[in-house]
Amino acid sequence: MSRRPSSYDESDVRVRPGKGSRPRTKQRPSHDDALEAMVVSVDRGRWGCAVDDDPDRVVVAMRARELGRTPVVVGDRVSVVGDLTGRPDTLARIVKVAERSTVLRRTADDTDPYERIVVANADQLLIVTALADPPPRTGFVERALAAAYVGGLSPVLCLTKSDLADPREFTAAFADLDLPIVLAGRDDPLDAVSSILAGHLTALIGHSGVGKSTLVNRLVPEADRATAEVSGVGKGRHTSTQSVVLPLPGTTGAQGWVVDTPGIRSFGLAHVTPDDIVDAFDDLRDAIEDCPRGCTHLGPPADPECALDRLEGNSHRRAMAVRHLLVAVSGHSPDQAPAE
Structure with a gap:
């Protein structure tokens, strides 16, 4: 005698799994074969990564799915797997982002709660300011100093166009902050600047017209070519609105990098107390x-x-x-x- 429908229970029901479904697991691959790298460029969901800090071994990588929306910015120390040859049209994966030692942040203005990370893990901030044409902006320098102090970076004031004005009056306001100051005018030798940059990851910031691009090209004679290579992450496209990490010539990656940071129109400090x-x-x-x-x-x-x-x-x-x-x-x- 068959049972009435009302007597069925869940043990009588057979559940057919959907096509292609697999049981979920919380286990993640260990990625023991991952190599360490530094992010040197960011462009449209792709990251240029210098494997083992080798400027001649920059690979294009995507963010692994297990990282979700974990932010990855220029200067980040990451672990990469996959195709690490760096050949055209190859793609590696970023599977881990290391804890940051320093962070240079800014906001759009002093009321904006959204923090924008300019660069991670830089240990120095070179604030490039012209002594004339345009006249030096104390407000920008003061705000950059505040952001550096809060972010854990050591600030350095770099003065350009020193042939047009005496730097002593402008620099007097910063005398008691123990702020290193270097000259990088058109006719000034760059020995002092190069000495400060050696062995460090240094971010450069400055307003339009102060000579920052000229300084970068003097420090890295092949900066235009190098920027095109890393900022386009394999596509040869120069992205002027993104930060780019460039190796100092004649050094290995561990001995000196500069971060060119174009596109900073303002330095809001909503995150600073x-x-x-x-x-x-x-x-x-x-x-x-x-x-x-x-x-x-x-x-x-x-x-x-x-x-x-x-x-x-x-x-x-x-x-x-x-x-x-x-x-x-x-x-x-x-x-x-x-x-x-």
Whole structure:
């Protein structure tokens, strides 16, 4: 006697799997054969990666599916697998992004919550500024300094067109910040600049007309050719709106790279707080622990009990220079200029 339909249970139902379906697993490949690389360019969902930091071994890679939307930016240290020959029309995969040691960030303006990463893992920031034609922009330098301090980069001020103006008046404002300053005018030798760049990954920023492109071409004589190769990630297309990492000539990858960062029209600092900036200075970090809650470190009348005012000697002079920096970046809109 057959059972009535009402007596069926789930054990009587046969589920037919869909075509091509496979059981999901949380296991991921270990990628023990992956090689380390540095991202030297980004272009339309493809990344140029210098395998083992070898500038002559740049491969084009895509982001592996298991990374999801993990951001990958110029300067990132990554692990790559797949076709690592670097031949035309080959494609590798980025399977891991290492933790970043430093991050240079900016926002569109001081109210924009969206942070844009300019470069990862750079240990220096070369702020390129002309002494004349166009006149130097203190606002841009101050904002770049703040971003460098907060991001963990060591800033260096690089002055171009030194044949047109005396640098002493402009640089006096930064004397107590222990800021290295180098000259890179048209007739200036680049020995001092090259010495600072050797052994580092250095990001270069500067407004249009200050001579940054000229400086890059002097430092890397084949910069135009190298930029076309890495920025097009195999397609030979120069992308002027993206950062590009270039090796210094006569060195291996571990001995010196420069990051050309065109396209920065403004330097918003919505992600930066006064404590972030002060915290970059060892002798000031401990002092602000005695500041009242909510202190902005701007001094009287806004902060009559700021602990920075009780410092003495070199620390006090540095504190006042940092306070000037705080006032500058908090009291002005982002410094604007056309992109180079």
